[in-house]
Amino acid sequence: MLSLDKLQSTGKKATRDGFGAGLKAAGDKHDNVIMLTADLRGSMKSEDFINTYPDRFVQCGISEANMMGVAAGLATAGKIPMTTTFANFSTGRVYDQIRQSIAYSDKNVKICASHAGLTLGEDGATHQILEDIGMMRMLPGMTVINPCDYNQTKAAVQAIAEHHGPVYLRFGRPGWPIFIPEDQEFVIGKALHLHEGSDVSIFATGHLVWHAVEAARELEAEGISVDLINIHTIKPLDEAAVIASAKKTGAVVSCEEHNKYGGLGSAIAECLSTNQPTFQEFVATDDTFGESGTAAQLLDKYGLGVKDIVAAAKRAVAKK
Amino acid sequence: MADIKELERIASQVRRDIIRQVHLCQSGHPGGSLGNADLLTALYFEVMENDPSFNMEGKGEDIFLLSNGHISPVFYSVLAHRGYFPVKELATFRQINSRVQGHPTTHEGLPGIRIASGSLGQGPSVACGMAMAKRMDGDDKTVFVLTGDGEQQEGQIWEAALFAPHNKLENLVLIIDDNGQQIDGPTDDVLRLGSFEEKYKAFGWDIMHMDGNNMAETVKVLKEAQAKRNGKPTCIVMKTEMGKGVDYMEGTHKWHGKAPNDELAEKALAQLEETLGDFPAG
Numbered sequence: 001m002l003s004l005d006k007l008q009s010t011g012k013k014a015t016r017d018g019f020g021a022g023l024k025a026a027g028d029k030h031d032n033v034i035m036l037t038a039d040l041r042g043s044m045k046s047e048d049f050i051n052t053y054p055d056r057f058v059q060c061g062i063s064e065a066n067m068m069g070v071a072a073g074l075a076t077a078g079k080i081p082m083t084t085t086f087a088n089f090s091t092g093r094v095y096d097q098i099r100q101s102i103a104y105s106d107k108n109v110k111i112c113a114s115h116a117g118l119t120l121g122e123d124g125a126t127h128q129i130l131e132d133i134g135m136m137r138m139l140p141g142m143t144v145i146n147p148c149d150y151n152q153t154k155a156a157v158q159a160i161a162e163h164h165g166p167v168y169l170r171f172g173r174p175g176w177p178i179f180i181p182e183d184q185e186f187v188i189g190k191a192l193h194l195h196e197g198s199d200v201s202i203f204a205t206g207h208l209v210w211h212a213v214e215a216a217r218e219l220e221a222e223g224i225s226v227d228l229i230n231i232h233t234i235k236p237l238d239e240a241a242v243i244a245s246a247k248k249t250g251a252v253v254s255c256e257e258h259n260k261y262g263g264l265g266s267a268i269a270e271c272l273s274t275n276q277p278t279f280q281e282f283v284a285t286d287d288t289f290g291e292s293g294t295a296a297q298l299l300d301k302y303g304l305g306v307k308d309i310v311a312a313a314k315r316a317v318a319k320k
Numbered sequence: 321m322a323d324i325k326e327l328e329r330i331a332s333q334v335r336r337d338i339i340r341q342v343h344l345c346q347s348g349h350p351g352g353s354l355g356n357a358d359l360l361t362a363l364y365f366e367v368m369e370n371d372p373s374f375n376m377e378g379k380g381e382d383i384f385l386l387s388n389g390h391i392s393p394v395f396y397s398v399l400a401h402r403g404y405f406p407v408k409e410l411a412t413f414r415q416i417n418s419r420v421q422g423h424p425t426t427h428e429g430l431p432g433i434r435i436a437s438g439s440l441g442q443g444p445s446v447a448c449g450m451a452m453a454k455r456m457d458g459d460d461k462t463v464f465v466l467t468g469d470g471e472q473q474e475g476q477i478w479e480a481a482l483f484a485p486h487n488k489l490e491n492l493v494l495i496i497d498d499n500g501q502q503i504d505g506p507t508d509d510v511l512r513l514g515s516f517e518e519k520y521k522a523f524g525w526d527i528m529h530m531d532g533n534n535m536a537e538t539v540k541v542l543k544e545a546q547a548k549r550n551g552k553p554t555c556i557v558m559k560t561e562m563g564k565g566v567d568y569m570e571g572t573h574k575w576h577g578k579a580p581n582d583e584l585a586e587k588a589l590a591q592l593e594e595t596l597g598d599f600p601a602g
Contacts, residue, residue, distance in 0.1 A: 034456075058452070061486075066445045066479035073449020076434050077457070078377040081449070096439050097476070101446055105426050105436045 002181075004195045004220065004228070007213050009177035015207075016114045018150035019171055020045035022157025023082065023112075027053050030161055034074055038064045038085040043173075044114060046084065064089045068097035068109070075107040080161055083109065087116035087170055088129040095135060102166050103139040110160050111136075115173045116146075117257035118285070118302055119207055119295035128290035128298075134262020136168040137235045143188060144235040146170040146256075146264075148209035150178045152232060155186035163188055170206065172257075174295040177210050180230075189233045191241035197225035200313045201245040201278075204255035205231050205264045208283065208304060212255050215309035224317060234264050239271050246278040251316035253281045255309055257299075260284035279319040281312035322366045322539045330401065331361040331535065333596040335565045336589060337397035341413040343585040344601060348414055348422070351575040352468060353394035355499050355560035359532045360384075360398040363464060367542045372403035374431035382461045382546070383450055385435055387443020388468035388497070389423040390577065395432075396420055401596060404432035411602035441474025443467060444494055448484050451492040451553075462546045466495045470502030473511050478523075484553040485524030492553040493545045494525075497532065499562040501573040520555040532558035566591055 027033045027049050035049055036058040050057045058074075060067040064085055071081035083090065090113035091098070102109045113132065120128050136144045143165060147153040153171050160167045184192070194209075195216055204212035209230050216226040227245045231238065246252050252272065254265035265282040272278045285302050299305055334357045342348040364370060368382035386395050393413065400407040405419070412418035419430040423438030435446050447465035454461060471477065484492050496516055504510050517527045526548065530541035538558075545554045562576070563569025566588040580588055 055456070058487075060483065061479075063479035063483065065442075065476040066448070066483055069442050069445020069476065069480065070449035070452065070483065072435060072442075073446040073451070074453050075449075076376060076446070077379070077450050077453030079453055079456070097442060097445075100436050100439045101442050107435075 012175040013150040015153040015171035018153030022154035024048045026161035034081045044084045071109045072101040072107045087113035091132040116170045118298040124292040125289040130259045143167040146206040151180045189236045191238035192230040195228040197227040199225040200251040201227045201249045202253045208255040214306045253312045255283040281316045329595040331357045334397045336592045338393040339588045341393045342579045345414040346579045349390040351562040352391040362538045383463045385465045389437030399432035410599045440471040441476040444480035451489045481523045489553045495556045501562045525555040526552045528556045532560040
């Protein structure tokens, strides 16, 4: 069982580095894993896979729609294609290709999306997608995963290679604390309980899990007991874990680097309103586009910092 | 040697099936379907090595993908008569609880369908992926994909048009149904397409031409394209007549997506010989 004292940063690496390491491991194990990219191989930290398996690397150029179709074709023939580009170009730009050629066609394609959210930073709002979880979650049959650190991303890539069906795997650009144990098992659809508590449930995904850990330490120091749960798989949601925690605490905070509409917070609210109506606070962007800045500045400005989670938890507890 | 007369007899039944499917549910796209009856008959009954017991991956088989999914009635009829699924299921076209959906889909498990299509422009990309997988697997069979001419207005088409020659997908054959019509009118009026030959040549494809309503020529050209391995993908610019075989539907866009009434259906069927037996009307 994990707990806050065990969740210490052992250094920083980007989740996209975890993708590259996981891809190489998945490629070693499955000779039908194919990597595709749309002119962003450098950003995907996958040189190890590409150099080891050059015949299983498909450069598509700046043609994301075609890349999704090629992936669907490869999957039809029994390959496990992993498409790679930024999250923006992996979703909104190619929504219809994913919808028809991949999701509706039941293709075993893994859409691996880097540079998601505000933490992409200086490139600004054109590239900072905050709607992708929502879009992908709405597609019938799509699995949606947003791992939180290098180790979890590496494990997630290996897990999706073993899973049959379309998957959206969302990760990011910046160096980020590594705090999930390297040997932590990754089970698609199973929430990871990070700390046991009784006053407030904090459900977090992606980069904000680290902020939630830091927030939980502050809250615990102030005498507020936190049930901290990492929802790495947003769809299918681990409803049993969400319901059980909400039932125990009676106050819920959701944390994500995504618009408050359509993402993790929405998924939890949909689940709880039917099964266990509970006060919920949303730590998410407030229906806005981002802007240029450093990752830290942006997370602070758009209300996704440690202090924002602490404040949200106190609001949730006060409503009980 | 292909028995051209026999293939033409099959195509006649396929045309009857198209009219009857669309008439029964009063919905669907007869024009392009009729125009492509000869092509699909030639592919499935003469040119392609294909196994009606159907497995999705299609290893060791030639593959056909329909990108312009709205001409589903011709696809369904040919698949059914080839033995992929019972002919009587054609009576359920576009009806509730059917595997024979308005546009082709894998979702309902209809044998013979490998990809959903209907939202246009996606088939050539999928075909590139299948052709590439065949090469990776040392499978020397051919992947055919059909698009409409109006469909060539989609941007994704030209992404695939760049991708295939760059990757030397010599086992890929793209067929463009050059009937000059789309739903809003002649392609020249809606959005002029110019010369497919010059465009695809410039992109690095081999170009072939055929009259897709001449069975002997269709079989011959398809077999040549299928056998060709010279480092380049092949684009066949195929002339067809929309509505071919039914006089009042020929050469006009007006029957692109419209079903005939009882009287006109009867008139159409009177022009098309029943050769393999009509499917029961359900």
